[in-house]
Amino acid sequence: MKKAARHTAVLAMILALVSCLPVCALTRGNDYLYDTQDRSVPAPAAYTAVEGVDGADMGVGALRSPQDVFVDREQNVYIADTDNNRIVLLDSQLKKTGVITQIVYKGETQELSGPKGVYKAVDGLLYICDTGNERVVAVNERGEAVRVMTSESIAAINTSIRFAPEKVVVDTDGNVYVVDPSIYQGIVQYNKDDAFIGFFAPNEVEATTDVLLMQLWKRWFSDQQVDAMQKALPSAYSNLYIDEENFLYASSPARSGGKQLKRLNTLGVDILQPEGKAYGLGKFGDLETSYEDYKEVTSAFVDVHADKSGILCGADSTRGRLFLYDADCSLIAVFGDTGDTRGAFRSLVAIDKLGDNYLALDSEKASLTVFAPTDYMRAVLDALSYYSAGRYVESVDLWEGVLQRNSGFTLAYRSIGRAYFQEGDNAAAMRMLKKGDDPYFYSMALKEYRKEFVRRYFVFLILGGAAVLTGLVFLLRRLRRWMLSGKER
DSSP: HHHHHHHHHHHHHHHHHHHHHHOGGSSSSSSSOOOOOTTTOOOOEEEEEEEEEHHHHSSSSOOOSSOOEEEEOOEEEEEEEGGTTEEEEETSOEEEEEOOEEEEETTTEOOOOSSOOOEOOOSSSSEEEGGGGGEEEEEOOTOOOEEESTTTTTTTTTOOOOOOOEEEOOOTTOOOEEEEETOOEEEEEOOTTEEEEEEEEEEEEGGGGGHHHHHHHHTSSSSHHHHHHHTSSOSSEEEEEEEEEEEEEEEEOOGGOOOOEEEEOSSBBBBOOSSTTTTOOOOOSOOEEETTTHHHHHEEEEEEETTTOOOOEETTTTTTTTEETTTTTEEEEEEEOOOOSTTTTTSEEEEEETTTTTEEETTTTTTTEEEEEOOOOOHHHHEEEHHHOOHHHHHHHHHHHHHHHHHTTTTHHHHHHHHHHHHTOOOHHHHHHHHOHHHHHHHHHHHHHHHHHHHHHHHHHHHHHHHHHHHHHHHHHHHHHHHHHHHHH
């Protein structure tokens, strides 16, 4: 009995200790941010899933494995309904306005085959990744293909490439940028004359061991063997977004290495420069490590969106979550989840923005989820509008309101600290900037604080220094007299 009692006591102690252990990353809530130590902390809900819309709701019948969604300037919505071999056209209320299943090319009616990407350009043409037909087509309102881009010109460089375009965007000059996940070299670029002009913004994946080995293997292996090796390489990009200034935003899956979200200028140079500890190395998505079936689970971004205020949204297919960042890449919101409930995803594949709401496409559920901002998020967005414009002083009241709802929001402290710095209150600025983990502005405030201290107490410093110097001289003289008197004795 005594032995059993001891075992029971030991078991109770173990259970008590286990209950005191910190909760692992997998059990955290859906609404969180990261602190300056890259640890997740609870945060108020930023966006709420207000509506789930499937093909029946749209009036087009069931969707089948849709792969892309796009919203044009007039707030019309386009869905690449891949396995139904069609493009679905919707109005701003997500109701059917049309369906494209065929195009007319050179006077011949042709069926779409497994389209995976869609984009409405400023020239009014609708660009479709007609993936099964290995081409990108641009059609007018009559359904006529006025532009066609294929692998014909790419084959002159690499005959082993099988063109399977999945995502497309177009700049204001008519240049076309295409993502083909089977092509590791970079983004496929065509000029306004539909001629292939090269691979835009080659990804870091080109420097991996696999790629280097393949360059060596090309000397000894057949074209068929090289083709098989090439298909095994990780894709460089997963999706694209282009803004009104022709800056190209690109998402990359985690397995390709390097930054998963980029802002590319016309030269293909990434100019997205994160600041702060957590994102100083260009880390996006979830920062805490989690495991599933004893394997490390990492974020994999499948789409990206940037709005006019500079807010960047990345869609993480691994966790079914949307991550929002400001122009400095500071995390401002996380929402979404995996599962079958509204606001959760089985297979998140694409995002876009309809007004103030985000649209998220689930290929497995074959539906759109509409996320609307909460009152808390609207307060954050209002404050960010001033902050992004450098109007820190005007944003203070707004950020203080945000802090009342979320006392751990480092961006709010950072903005308030910069406001104090602009107003010349360097001591208060340093306190807030320390909480906001803003080393650059903190060092500037510290420098100004030192200057201010010297100016304010200059007279006292001079008088104090003179007094100290006088005291030292007096003591040295007394010491010298004492030493001389000792020698005389």
